[in-house]
Amino acid sequence: EDQVTQSPEALRLQEGESSSLNCSYTVSGLRGLFWYRQDPGKGPEFLFTLYSAGEEKEKERLKATLTKKESFLHITAPKPEDSATYLCAVQAVERGATNKLIFGTGTLLAVQP
Amino acid sequence: KAGVTQTPRYLIKTRGQQVTLSCSPISGHRSVSWYQQTPGQGLQFLFEYFSETQRNKGNFPGRFSGRQFSNSRSEMNVSTLELGDSALYLCASSSTGYGTDTQYFGPGTRLTVL
Numbered sequence: 001e002d003q004v005t006q007s008p009e010a011l012r013l014q015e016g017e018s019s020s021l022n023c024s025y026t027v028s029g030l031r032g033l034f035w036y037r038q039d040p041g042k043g044p045e046f047l048f049t050l051y052s053a054g055e056e057k058e059k060e061r062l063k064a065t066l067t068k069k070e071s072f073l074h075i076t077a078p079k080p081e082d083s084a085t086y087l088c089a090v091q092a093v094e095r096g097a098t099n100k101l102i103f104g105t106g107t108l109l110a111v112q113p
Numbered sequence: 114k115a116g117v118t119q120t121p122r123y124l125i126k127t128r129g130q131q132v133t134l135s136c137s138p139i140s141g142h143r144s145v146s147w148y149q150q151t152p153g154q155g156l157q158f159l160f161e162y163f164s165e166t167q168r169n170k171g172n173f174p175g176r177f178s179g180r181q182f183s184n185s186r187s188e189m190n191v192s193t194l195e196l197g198d199s200a201l202y203l204c205a206s207s208s209t210g211y212g213t214d215t216q217y218f219g220p221g222t223r224l225t226v227l
Contacts, residue, residue: 036218043117043203043218044156087156098169099146099207099216103156 002027002092006104013111016077021086021107024070029093033071034101035064036087044087047073078111085109114140117206117219125225131192134222138185138206144168145187146216147179150201159202162187191224199226 003026013019025033032051036044048057050066057064061082063074073086085108089101118137126132138145147159158171162181179189185206191198201221207214 034215041220043205043220046215046217049215089156094169096168099144099161099163099205099214100158100169100171101146101148101156101205101216102158103148105155 002090002102004088004090004102004104006086006088006107008107009105010108011110013075013078013109015079015111015113018074018076018078020075021073021088021109022070023073023088023104025088025090026069027090027092027102031091031093033066034089034091035071035073036089038085038087038106047086075109078109080111080113083109083111117204117217119202119204119219119222121222122220123223123225125227126194127227128194128196130194131190132194132224133188133190134202134204134224136187136189136204136206136219138187138204139208139217142206142208142217143185144207144209144214144216145181145185146205146207147187147189148203148205149173150203150221151199156203159189194226196226199224 007022035047038044048064053068085106087106089103144163146161148156150156161169165181176192181187203221205216205218207216
């Protein structure tokens with residue numbers, strides 16, 4: 001069964017303290033891995049898509065990497081405004097076209113000033 | 114370009130009632146997917162529509178249904194509401210629905226069942 005696991009469930013950092021969030025996945029075939037950010041009371045906001053092992057993408061203080069079994073979201077020198085829940089999702093190879101995403105339960109990040 | 118919109122934003126219903134939620138995708142997007150988000154289960158896929166056809170369906174009971182109109186707007190319906198249906202219902206749209214299109218989410222509809 002296709003599955004996505006994120007760790008840790010919650011992470012508290014001091015402003016400027018870099019860290020990484022983990023997303024491990026088990027799918028029959030990976031079409032793409034997505035990272036989203038979700039603020040309280042809002043819908044998920046798209047951050048990155050990764051397609052193949054070895055791929056990396058960056059945006060401001062965030063950098064996402066992908067291996068054959070997991071992805072990391074590295075946060076460099078975080079600021080309080082980076083506080084949010086970070087969601088990882090995979091799109092698995094299926095018969096026929098589909099946009100179905102399988103989500104992990106997220107990592108709740110709190111950055112203290 | 115306007116984002117994905119969902120109406121209403123909040124709903125309170127009682128057990129046994131039915132509810133209809135609406136989603137307007139980003140202009141030009143033809144694929145709409147629906148997800149249920151709860152604290153215990155996270156985001157779970159409900160169903161996906163593309164060009165008015167349901168293309169994929171998650172593991173939810175038949176009380177959950179949906180449809181898509183010719184202008185790509187979508188509605189989902191939940192009949193005979195149960196307490197466990199209380200959740201944030203999210204709609205996401207993407208342009209073509211082929212390959213790995215980015216899905217953009219709306220703000221969600223918060224449904225509370227009493």
